[in-house]
Amino acid sequence: MSALGQSLPRPDARDKVTGDARYPGDRFPPDVLFAFIVFTDQPHARITRLDTAAAEAAEGVVAVVTAADVPVNEYGLTMFDQPVLIGPTSSGRSAVPHDVSRWEADHLAVVIAETEEQARSAAALIESDWEALPLVADIDAALADGAPLVHPEHPAQSNAYHHLVITKGDVATAFERADVVIEGTYELPYQEHAYLQPEAGVAYVDEEGRITVEVAGQWTHEDQEQIAHALDLDLDAVRVIYPPIGGAFGGREDMSLQIVLALAVRKLNERGIDRPVRSQWSREESIVGHHKRHRGRVHTRWAATKDGVLLGVEATSHLDAGSYNYTSNKVLGNLHLTVAGPYEVPNAQLDSYAVYTNAVPGGAFRGFGGPQGCFVSETQMNRLAAALHLDPVEVRRRNVLGEGSIGITSTPLPAGVSLPEVIEECAIEADWEAPPRPPAAIGAFASLPPTTEASRRGRGFACAYKNIGFSFGFPERSVADIVLHGSDDADARPTSAELYLAGADVGQGAHLAFLQMAAEATGLDVEAITPGFSDTATSGDSGSASASRLSWMTGNAILGAAEEAEKAWRDGDRPARGHFRYTPPPTEMLDPDGRTPTTPNFAYGYVAEAVDLSVDVETGHIVVHDVVCAIDVGRIINPQQVTGQIEGAVIQAHGYCLSENLVVIDGRVMNPRFSGYLIPGIGDIPEQVRSVMLEIPDPRGPFGVRGMAEMPLMPYAPAIVGALYDATGVWFDSFPLTPPRVRAVLRAAGVGAS
């Protein structure tokens, strides 16, 4: 029987239900010390004095690490623009000014003590003097005339430091010819990852003398590289291991405590102290101290014929990158490619900017710029349908990208474009042609009892496409190793195997997918395969758990490694080793004026969603009755895990759209707790979420697999806004759709009691 298509249980599930699983925060090795990471608490200021003497003398303190201890005081995933530690003195081997705090959660020092309480108490004894610098609070402040620069050292010499352009056809003529123009300005909110496990880790020197960090991340080898860079060590002097990871969603793509933990161990080592060090952030420190889904603003105009056929799109987009780039330049690229929608757009002028401010950095979060672009494009498309009295599904049929379509960057999409089929399946499952449903009472499970008088009901539709794998020429690869074991007999088949991969299981079940694909590739049972995962000491670089790429990329690497191992097996090797480094077709960066036809991606995934909701027009409360998510997954590896990704992504989108309201004022996060930042609870979610999985193979995907974990998050918010319009006749151009916001917009439009 094939190992694919089976809902096999996860290898980690038993330890997770018994409480035996040891996450990074659960590791208490003998003699372990606690490292408390001190934040500057300064959104924009220059440090003029740092005195750690009192902290170092405090009870239980073993050492205090400061900027002076960092060999190369810079880091960053795609560019080095962030000091590891802020301080008046530094080794001088970085171009990034190290004496300026640009973010309230910049790191100032690491206090290493016998206990957490001692480390935290001693941290309060650190003295520092600061010279205030003018605060750049948000995009408006950053773009204002004469705005102070957040990064004066950046060659752009502007807070809008990264600019992407697409110029296609003749957009001016398109607007002249248009029968209808839809114009909108959209405000896009932050989103906090809110993985349930706050940042934690343990670091030590391993038996081979390597500085070893056990931590929750998304890319072991990138963590290893950045640690080695900052500590000025050879790569093989650093080891990164991922134990079970308590969720990530993009929020662990960038560094949190990896480098500082390594620094702590190194400092102890220099003093002849061979003791492990652990650290754990509180929830508040986690929410203040890591990046967010970008807030931003998009102004756009769409030109179309009276039949609803798109003629042209203009868009100017700004994302608030915050104080450091993180992956903002890459996230911006995804917004750039999705803001005109998954449609044939003959003429376009798109300008997208990443903007430095002193707010929390924007960065990777499931969808990676796609949800922002999709909200704009799909709301525009729904508004176009409404303006022309067209059905939202029908207007998409007239514009959607299909096989052979020329994409927004003037090149054909990679083969296997299945969005037309996905849209049709979604409409069928949602019974889209059925007449409108009668108003429903606002749930049995709302904080208010049912009322039908004030209830309005509506349906909405949206669709999306998203890249699989790294874009725009970023080096893409995945390495797998397979070792086959069995009898020396010439015609014997292997009876067991080892599989080595670094790909991170952040909770999404990647390791089970690897095992099922390896079983399929080797003809062995899953139980016969011994995994060696997520340790730089044993595995090659698999790239990150991001961009819906892990099954796609590692699957291809597994197929290659299995083939190599099989060759060795036939040659009589026992054990038979297969090593394979898979590289996908190359991708390209846009040119500066965005005119040259460019292939930014090698694969895409496709999704559509239909929602049915009721809104209480007196209170602004929304209840979602039904969600249909149709997605082409290419080939189902594990049905249970795939529906788990769909359901999880839809509920994250539900929070993004309806309740998650991160408040950032003057560079400070104001609600860093779950009592104030409301992720959906079990009572808040839609009454039902239905998953429709299509299996139209991706020609280049392993076994036909497509990436799928991000896509279901994208169309949800615009589908909800479309349904709200259907229910009330009112459009929303900003979210989250909290009751006060819904009520205020409805009231301004004269809907519901005044």
Added chain:
Amino acid sequence: MSKTHVTAIINGDQTEFLTEDGTSLLNALRDDVGLTGVKEGCGTGDCGACSVIMNGALNASCLVFAPEADGATIVTVEGLADGDHLHPLQQCFLEGAALQCGICTPGFLVAAKVLLDKNPNPTETEIRYALAGNLCRCTGYDKIIRAVQEAASRMQEA
């Protein structure tokens, strides 16, 4: 800091530990008793990851001061299985993929046990109410509800 000696029945075993008065039961269970299946998700009683059963009632152990546990009977996720034999809830969470990252799982299991102890055949709405104090960021909750329903039905058959 005052230290208090605490004696409690934890997962069936008489357990003694010494704690500072201001320490939460959560930290005492993790650091002093070694029960790291009890997770800290927030420390403010908002997420349920640290849920334990104390004297029969569902509690967020982060909101309980460790000295309050003196004389109490406490059950954590580590106390659900009978040796190698998983509790039906554990088995159904495992089989039903009702977990992903797994940090919230111990709290959900403990909260679901309190529910089924009181109400062996809950409706879906009752399950939602009983688990409203537990946040999960991965699964979208549906598989958790199904797993609790399945466990209830298996326990009734047993």
Added chain:
Amino acid sequence: MKYYAPATIEEAIGVLTSEPGTRVFAGATDVVPQMRSGRDLGPGLIDLKKIERLSAVTRQDDMWVIGAAVPAAQLTANADLSHDLPGVVEAAGLIGSDQVQSRSSLGGNVCNASPAADSVPALVAAGARAVIASGDGTRTILVEELPVGPGRTSLAPGEFVVEFEIDRPAGATADAYLRLIPRTEMDIAVVGAGVQLTMDGGTCTSARIALGAVAPTVVRVPDAEAAIVGTTLDDAALAAASAAASAACNPIDDKRGTIAYRQHVAGVLTKRAIGIAADRAQNPGTANGSTH
């Protein structure tokens, strides 16, 4: 910080007297978040849960006596109490999740003095009184006299609430509590509305209406009460009560709601809570509107 667990009221008073600055607590559901925010809670905390009188719920002929430290879960599980005072019970039942319900008490909810405390409007609407102990004996005041501002009560140093007394409803009298939050559970009220009224042959003969989260302290709304007393709760009366409730608000803008939103929703909830209370008063034994 030192932990005290006195067995008697006298013992608790003894600690409060001998260790100035110590504070009492019951469920600690507010105390722990405050500690994490760095608030100085003094040299010690006195756990009131071991004192029998503070953990008792008793029904007397004419009133209920609810110990200040009784966890909310015990109130929602009490069928007789729910029958007599459904609004008070549903308010107590809305204080957090089951985990919080195992701990949170009326005494703590009232004395934490949050403007958004769920139990306060319901207790005020029900005419509840607080019995307060100190070294000088006990005194009894109306619940609405307890909170005097956000985080501040009228309790003198050394005083704490022992129990609440609530008259049992006579005749066709019932109460109701509604609150609005952005989600379904586990949140702090954006607006809360407590109503108790008496009906006689379809006419409302008396009413008490109180609002939470719309001013620094709980707000009684005599104008809304006057708008419905003597009426059959017709649309015009309800509209007038709703308008009076909105007008009585003095709310703040924050991340949970704007001033305009809170004023508006206060009116909506008042209208809806009146409907539920009237229904209960005329159809005793129904639990219409209860969220649990």
